[in-house]
Amino acid sequence: MTGAPEIVPGWETVIGLEVHAELATVTKMFSGAPNRFGGDPNTNIDPVSLGLPGSLPVLNGHAVELAIRVGLALNCRIQRSVFARKNYFYPDMPKDFQISQYDLPINGEGWLELADGRRIGIERAHLEEDTGKSTHVGGGGRIHEAGHSLVDYNRAGVPLIEIVGRPDLRGSEDARAYVSELRSILIAIGASDGKMEEGSMRVDCNVSVRPVGQAELGTRCEVKNINSLRSLGRAIEYEARRQVDIVTSGERVEQQTRHWNEDEGRTHKLRSKEEAFDYRYFPEPDLMPVEPSEEWIAEIRSALPLLPRERRHRLAAVAGVDTGATALTVERGLDDLAVATIGAGADAGRVLVHLENNLADGVGLLTAGSFAALVAMETGGDLTATQAKTVLADLVATGGDPIAHAASHGFEAMDTSELEALVNRLIAEHPDDWAGFVGGDDRERRKKSGFFVGHVMRATQGQADGRIVNELLALRAAKQGG
Numbered sequence: 331m332t333g334a335p336e337i338v339p340g341w342e343t344v345i346g347l348e349v350h351a352e353l354a355t356v357t358k359m360f361s362g363a364p365n366r367f368g369g370d371p372n373t374n375i376d377p378v379s380l381g382l383p384g385s386l387p388v389l390n391g392h393a394v395e396l397a398i399r400v401g402l403a404l405n406c407r408i409q410r411s412v413f414a415r416k417n418y419f420y421p422d423m424p425k426d427f428q429i430s431q432y433d434l435p436i437n438g439e440g441w442l443e444l445a446d447g448r449r450i451g452i453e454r455a456h457l458e459e460d461t462g463k464s465t466h467v468g469g470g471g472r473i474h475e476a477g478h479s480l481v482d483y484n485r486a487g488v489p490l491i492e493i494v495g496r497p498d499l500r501g502s503e504d505a506r507a508y509v510s511e512l513r514s515i516l517i518a519i520g521a522s523d524g525k526m527e528e529g530s531m532r533v534d535c536n537v538s539v540r541p542v543g544q545a546e547l548g549t550r551c552e553v554k555n556i557n558s559l560r561s562l563g564r565a566i567e568y569e570a571r572r573q574v575d576i577v578t579s580g581e582r583v584e585q586q587t588r589h590w591n592e593d594e595g596r597t598h599k600l601r602s603k604e605e606a607f608d609y610r611y612f613p614e615p616d617l618m619p620v621e622p623s624e625e626w627i628a629e630i631r632s633a634l635p636l637l638p639r640e641r642r643h644r645l646a647a648v649a650g651v652d653t654g655a656t657a658l659t660v661e662r663g664l665d666d667l668a669v670a671t672i673g674a675g676a677d678a679g680r681v682l683v684h685l686e687n688n689l690a691d692g693v694g695l696l697t698a699g700s701f702a703a704l705v706a707m708e709t710g711g712d713l714t715a716t717q718a719k720t721v722l723a724d725l726v727a728t729g730g731d732p733i734a735h736a737a738s739h740g741f742e743a744m745d746t747s748e749l750e751a752l753v754n755r756l757i758a759e760h761p762d763d764w765a766g767f768v769g770g771d772d773r774e775r776r777k778k779s780g781f782f783v784g785h786v787m788r789a790t791q792g793q794a795d796g797r798i799v800n801e802l803l804a805l806r807a808a809k810q811g812g
Contacts, residue, residue, distance in 0.1 A: 331624040335501055336542070337570040339455075344538045344547060345566060346497035349512055350490050351522040352460060352530040353396045358487035360387030362431065365489065367528050371401070371482040379487045381425035385618050388645035389413075390716050393489035394620060396521045397436050397457050398630050400491050403637055405516050406440030410621045412454070421481055422462035430458035430492075431613040431723050436620060442495075442515070443639045444507050451496030462486040485529075497536065497547070502563035509533060509559060514638045514661070533562055537569040539577065547582040548573070553597055555590045565590040569597055578599050592701040641665050649678035659685050670698035676705035688719055695729030696722070704732040716792040717741045741793075749786070749794055753802045756785050768807045779803060 337343050355365050361378035377385035401408050401674050413430040435456030441449045462483040469475025493512065499505050513524040524531045533556040538548035551573070553565050573583050588597040636644070638660055645656040645665045649672055664685050672678045683700070689696075704725065708718040713736060724735040757764045757802060760781075767778035782803055786794045 335378075335503075336572045337501065337567050340542055341510050341539050341570070341574050342542050342544075343500060343566065343570040344497050344501035344540065344550075345501075346536040346550075347495045347505060347508060348534040349493045349495070349509065349535070349809050350460075350532045350534070351524070353393050353491055353517055354520060354522055355390055355392045355396065355489050357390060359393055359457070359489040360487060361385075363487060366484075367525075368371075369484055371480070372484060374484040375486070377556035379424075379483055381423075387429060387614075389620070390489060393457065394436070395630060396489075397455070397491050398622060398627060399519045399634065400455055400516065401437030401440065402523050402627070402634060404437070404440040404442055404455060404493070404518050404535065406452060406455055406621060407438035408436065408627050409438050410434065410619055411436035411616045412619045413457075414611045415614050416458075417610045418608075420461065421479070422464045422483070422486065424462070424483065424486065428461065429461060429614055429617070434619075436622075438570070442508065443510060444504075444511055444640065446507075446654050447652070449518045450498045450508055452497050453494040454617050455491055455493045458490050458492060460485050460488040460490045460730045465573070489529060495737065497538075497550075502566040505535065505566055506559045506563055509562060511638065518635055523692060526559075529557060533558055535562060535565060535569075537566055537573070538583075539570055539573045540619055548577070549585050551583065551588050551597075551664050553811075554600070561590060562590055564595060565591075565597060568595060571599065628692075638720075645669055647674050649682060650677070651682070655682065662690070664689065664693065667693060667696070667698055667701070671705070674698055674702035676702040677709045679786065680705045680709060684722060688722055689726070692726070694726035696725045697729070700725050700729065700732055702713070707732060707736065711795060711798070712736070713741060714793065714795040714812040715797075716787070746798065749790075749798060750802055752786060752789060752794075753782070753806070756782055756789075757806065760785075767803065768810055 331703045343504070352365075357363060358365050358379060360377050363376040363379050364374045366374055378387060398408055411431055412434040413429050415427040416432070417427045418432045419426050435454040437455035440452040442452060443449050462481055463485050464473075465480045465482070466476035467480060468477035468643065473479065495508065499508060513526075516522040516531070522530060526532070535553045535556055536550045536551060538549045538550040540546065551569060553569055556562050564726055569588070573695065574584050585601065586602055587600045589600050590597050595676055641660045642656045642665075644652040645659060645668055646653045647655065648669050659668050659682060662685070668681055668685055671681050684701075684705070701722075704713075704718060707713045707721075708715065713721065715741070721732050721735045721737060721741070724730070725732060729769045763778050763781050766774050767782070770778065779800060783796050783799050786799050787796065
């Protein structure tokens, strides 16, 4: 994938993201303990959460269903999967291992489509359990500076899906767009609430750099502790510059796991990057393989709502535009209104303009029928763009008939001959600006067009139709041979 702006001139940044999303189940992954954010420390726990001797995991069927929803939404291959023990020592993992999936994940290869139509590869999306949470008290909150540490096991055992993307991203904007799209998908299908601020969606970012044109990938570093889109962009840009500085100074980048410090705006080394063999994976002996039937998968698929990608394509087809032009409308959840309004005969371009620019705070009591009637008044010349915006605000606030609202404001279309006389007078009063409009390049013509339209709007207190003013200007220029 190319085309992303270079963070460091002459160098390409290669990015692959691992997104962990907590699944929206009532109970934890392998026990009946509550899956609930907040609460006093160590209250949403049970023997399985604490890894007590003799406790055994029991798989949460709803978590499996949500994982299949995610796989279908990401165009993955749903397959037989096996849980494994991932062995490592952390104090917030009381068993000293994590139950995860390794070589046989529930979701195989797939893809995600960004708003601009590009597809980003998904390597896998597997199930696992979350860890607890350590709080290091004293110093700067880092373990080596702390006086003591506290552990809260409320989060231990919460169902997670880890979505591993391919290294198809090339810049911080790409990465933010990917996470934003993924978050929208997870929320749409009810798999997760996507609340990054509460830690229910977290991003680990693999970053490497290479000279532009080089095919071989550079050594990657994994950056952890990223919990906002802003932090994601900053972390990528810092890490790319750090790695380029290392390579250009004649040294080699060490494969590491690094921590993002939001306050300092930089990454710090946590440890050398682990490989799969470091975790000594082996099949979890207390859990059976998961083999979802084709009938169950089909049932889950049939219940999926329209996904953001499908909604963008639907609106684009109705409006006759590309999917990039429909992204904001879909993001705001206004695409159903747009489709219905355009379907009622309204001009698609004006509908999208109003939705993007004039309805950011919601639609209130606006209906597709009244919206379509308003747009028809605007495109038919009964209302100027400014007047239509005022009537639209009335429809949002109180509903009703756009004709009645227009009459209540005293909006009437200006007589064209009156408007033409005003345009001619302004041309005579501003000969230099008129010369720029007639003889200038496209940029100069647009600038001078705005100059004259602005003067007309001020002279008519917004009653003039800017489209008609531009038509009069073009007609007068044509007569002069411009």
